[in-house]
Amino acid sequence: MSLASxxxxxxxxxxxxxxxxxxxxxxxxxxxxxxxPRVDIVREGEKPRDVHLILSGWAYRYKxxxxxxxxxxxxxxxxxxxxxxVFILREMDHSIGTITAVSVADLxxxxxxxxxxxxxxxxxxxxxxxxxxxxxxxxxxxSLGQRTALxxxxxxxxxxxLRLRLAxxxxxxxxxxxxxxxxxxxxxxxxxxxxxxxxxxxxxxxLIVLKGKTLAVPNLxxxxxxxxxxxxxxxxxxxGRQLDAVTTPPDAAAx
Amino acid sequence: MSLASxxxxxxxxxxxxxxxxxxxxxxxxxxxxxxxPRVDIVREGEKPRDVHLILSGWAYRYKxxxxxxxxxxxxxxxxxxxxxxVFILREMDHSIGTITAVSVADLxxxxxxxxxxxxxxxxxxxxxxxxxxxxxxxxxxxSLGQRTALxxxxxxxxxxxLRLRLAxxxxxxxxxxxxxxxxxxxxxxxxxxxxxxxxxxxxxxxLIVLKGKTLAVPNLxxxxxxxxxxxxxxxxxxxGRQLDAVTTPPDAAAx
DNA sequence: TGTGCAATGTAACATACGTTATTGAAATCA
DNA sequence: TGATTTCAATAACGTATGTTACATTGCACA
Numbered sequence: 001m002s003l004a005s006x007x008x009x010x011x012x013x014x015x016x017x018x019x020x021x022x023x024x025x026x027x028x029x030x031x032x033x034x035x036x037p038r039v040d041i042v043r044e045g046e047k048p049r050d051v052h053l054i055l056s057g058w059a060y061r062y063k064x065x066x067x068x069x070x071x072x073x074x075x076x077x078x079x080x081x082x083x084x085x086v087f088i089l090r091e092m093d094h095s096i097g098t099i100t101a102v103s104v105a106d107l108x109x110x111x112x113x114x115x116x117x118x119x120x121x122x123x124x125x126x127x128x129x130x131x132x133x134x135x136x137x138x139x140x141x142x143s144l145g146q147r148t149a150l151x152x153x154x155x156x157x158x159x160x161x162l163r164l165r166l167a168x169x170x171x172x173x174x175x176x177x178x179x180x181x182x183x184x185x186x187x188x189x190x191x192x193x194x195x196x197x198x199x200x201x202x203x204x205x206x207l208i209v210l211k212g213k214t215l216a217v218p219n220l221x222x223x224x225x226x227x228x229x230x231x232x233x234x235x236x237x238x239x240g241r242q243l244d245a246v247t248t249p250p251d252a253a254a255x
Numbered sequence: 256m257s258l259a260s261x262x263x264x265x266x267x268x269x270x271x272x273x274x275x276x277x278x279x280x281x282x283x284x285x286x287x288x289x290x291x292p293r294v295d296i297v298r299e300g301e302k303p304r305d306v307h308l309i310l311s312g313w314a315y316r317y318k319x320x321x322x323x324x325x326x327x328x329x330x331x332x333x334x335x336x337x338x339x340x341v342f343i344l345r346e347m348d349h350s351i352g353t354i355t356a357v358s359v360a361d362l363x364x365x366x367x368x369x370x371x372x373x374x375x376x377x378x379x380x381x382x383x384x385x386x387x388x389x390x391x392x393x394x395x396x397x398s399l400g401q402r403t404a405l406x407x408x409x410x411x412x413x414x415x416x417l418r419l420r421l422a423x424x425x426x427x428x429x430x431x432x433x434x435x436x437x438x439x440x441x442x443x444x445x446x447x448x449x450x451x452x453x454x455x456x457x458x459x460x461x462l463i464v465l466k467g468k469t470l471a472v473p474n475l476x477x478x479x480x481x482x483x484x485x486x487x488x489x490x491x492x493x494x495g496r497q498l499d500a501v502t503t504p505p506d507a508a509a510x
Numbered sequence: 511t512g513t514g515c516a517a518t519g520t521a522a523c524a525t526a527c528g529t530t531a532t533t534g535a536a537a538t539c540a
Numbered sequence: 541t542g543a544t545t546t547c548a549a550t551a552a553c554g555t556a557t558g559t560t561a562c563a564t565t566g567c568a569c570a
Contacts, residue, residue: 044487045487061393063393063394063397065397065401065402065483066483067483069401070401071396071397071400071401073393073396073397074393083386083389085382085386086386088379088382088383088386089383089386089490090490090492091487093390093393093394093487093488093490094390094393094488116371116375116378120371123371124343127340127343128343128344130385130389131338131340131341131343131344133389134338134385134388134389134392135348135349137389137392137393137396138316138318138328138329138348138349138392139318139348140396141326141328141392141395141396141399142318142320142326142328144396144399144400144444145326145399145441145442145443145444146320146324146325146326146444147320186400188400189399189400189401228320228321228322232299232300232346232348233348233349235344235345235348237345
């Protein structure tokens with residue numbers, strides 16, 4: 001519905017000027033598309049055109065092997081950008097599909113060119129987004145390589161929780177949670193059956209309350225401990241810190 | 256001992272002007288450091304300063320859990336850059352260690368600022384490097400989540416092989432290969448014992464000849480098949496394609 | 511307001527991979 | 541050149557997780 005989540009997230013990290021706000025606002029209201037749940041937005045092999053900004057809804061990035069084995073490699077939540085500058089590459093190496101109904105703003109190459117030339121604070125913010133996404137992907141590598149099923153699941157839930165919180169999507173101690181056990185299986189590299197067992201165990205330990213499409217976490221610290229979760233890789237620790245742009249911004253006066 | 260590998264790699268993708276070459280050349284000869292094998296260059300928790308360009312030798316990026324479990328999340332080969340613009344982040348979320356003796360050029364924040372302002376072709380090349388590294392990390396997620404031990408190992412060897420080839424480090428059908436079975440275990444999420452079993456199997460199938468610190472691959476296509484290896488994620492398919500910079504380069508006349 | 515299909519839950523059984531232990535071969539170094 | 545350590549190889553055994561199968565619940569839509 002809005003780009004509030006994106007701006008909220010980026011501003012955690014970089015102070016954006018009114019001009020920056022206007023730029024982002026315009027870009028994210030110009031070309032909007034709506035998708036139903038469980039459809040592909042982008043398919044592996046396609047030529048990348050626009051960069052997608054998730055305005056509302058959940059989506060994921062996934063890859064498939066020839067024989068059908070499938071791995072979810074990232075989740076996209078409101079405010080997330082699917083690969084700044086992808087259009088530099090000749091073809092997509094993965095697909096992007098929706099989980100819920102999703103609204104997307106298409107950001108053009110020209111938009112990024114203009115930003116690169118004129119709005120260094122936004123450039124910094126986009127680099128931050130890119131670096132954090134890379135860090136998340138590394139942490140998934142860690143999870144899949146070293147964490148047990150229980151730790152992996154707890155860790156994933158913590159990550160999603162904190163990202164939702166940053167986007168302003170946690171109410172009290174609960175949130176919308178549209179992922180099926182099948183989705184969780186594809187993301188954790190576990191079988192559906194074992195995902196079920198693992199969720200039962202988390203429930204039995206009182207770490208989560210997951211019912212229907214709602215997740216509640218009564219005690220985040222306990223869930224973190226169960227997942228050996230160290231939030232440093234999300235680089236959210238910037239409260240109060242107002243970082244300057246990479247280069248001197250031409251519109252500095254406006255800030 | 257030179258930046259040949261980096262330039263060779265970047266030029267696969269973006270045509271760099273003589274000015275660009277000069278810029279990269281100066282940056283990579285100004286501040287060089289040498290490290291012995293098996294030492295840390297950067298530690299998790301530190302404040303990132305410079306960006307590191309590997310001039311020679313092999314290194315890896317790794318993360319550790321409180322209890323010591325360790326995951327190698329990337330390998331760095333000559334010509335690789337460890338995280339363009341990391342200094343945007345407040346602290347490192349991983350460590351970087353050497354495998355062999357390594358020479359590193361430290362690239363300063365000021366260097367990246369200058370490049371951002373004045374050398375758009377290099378900016379594009381750095382974005383390409385960043386996007387490919389992200390794609391590699393996703394593929395590792397895929398490997399750890401879905402591939403069997405044998406597939407995983409074959410896949411990793413294919414990837415390293417192609418990256419070495421791009422850097423100009425394959426001689427005939429063999430290359431230097433300084434990774435121990437312990438390194439491979441930490442990278443694939445397997446135990447050392449099972450890495451050994453898996454290598455034996457690859458040997459028995461005639462897919463690799465691995466002896467001492469030398470790896471030979473008699474038939475790359477067969478190894479690729481064994482690893483369900485699809486090279487698209489490396490985005491090397493740019494032969495002859497001379498992409499323009501993201502924005503109009505100020506030094507276009509020089510190219 | 512059923513009816514059908516997807517999602518969840520559980521049980522029984524199978525296996526790929528981990529663990530521990532031991533040995534020999536190579537490097538590394540005094 | 542022997543002493544010391546690291547690395548590779550292999551065996552015996554254990555287990556976390558996968559597979560198959562089927563029952564149950566819940567929700568979309570007729």
